[in-house]
Amino acid sequence: MKKNLICVLAVAWLAATPAWAALGGAPTYHGVRTAPEARAMAAGKSAAASYTVSTATLANGTVIREYVDAHGAVFGVAWSGPRMGSLEALLGNYFPAWQKGLASAQAARGGGYGPVAVREDDLVVESGGHMGALVGRAWLPRALPQGVSADQIH
Template identity: 40%
Template sequence: MKTYSFVQAVRAAAFSCALGSLGIAATTAYAALGDIAAMPAGAVTRAVSGGAARVVSYVDASGTSVSEYVAGGTGTVFAYTWQGPAQPNLEILLGRYAPDWRSAAAALHAAGGDDLHAARVDGSQVVVETGGHMRAYAGRAWLPAALPVGIGEGDLQ
């Protein structure tokens, strides 16, 4: 029988709660990563990197500011960033890349590399960074292989 320390048990419980809350948080996602973007009503759009991409920004139902990064040539969503009082529903934002994120997050947790207030999960196809605390969350998710020429990880803000 394997025994766990109190600290390991608390970390596991906190990680489970954090992942579980992501599934029930309200969000208004208009397209998942890798999908063709649609222009939501009331969104503000700006071009980045000389038109290589555009950023569509909106505030979701929970008051969180969300920015959707769309490749100029293909019109596909390659990244999301967010900041606000609630974490967006990553299952919706990640779409078909959610299983990759979940398995990478589980591996990170099993290795003890997760943190209660911040995490970077590097999946085989998607990278997700989350951080913050109650009523002040921030994060970003992107597809490294889909970044348009001239746009790097540091440009996703």
């Protein structure tokens, strides 16, 4: 009986925790998925560029939105709320590039805190706001589905 209870609790805990994937991988947070969106305009006609947005609200009130392409890979994330989500979890393998870009941006302005934009060929991260109201977004420019603009990640 005790062994069964431990197994049930372990399965429940695993189902409730994030999957710990990131940009370029499967969604990190398994939240509510919205219907696929097709948003692209080319030469006056509409072209299908399907993706879904998975939205999760963390215990601290921060809302995380993950933009997932038709193949199930996350190509963009956005966050807003009193605290940032775990950028290490959200950015995954791209986290070291973010850290390097953040250090460069802080050095360029003489240190301190403030809005930061890191723009690389394979990663863009924008983060800002103020205490209690932080916002940001990150995306992989090369992984944006055809017809999808970075402006749609918000």
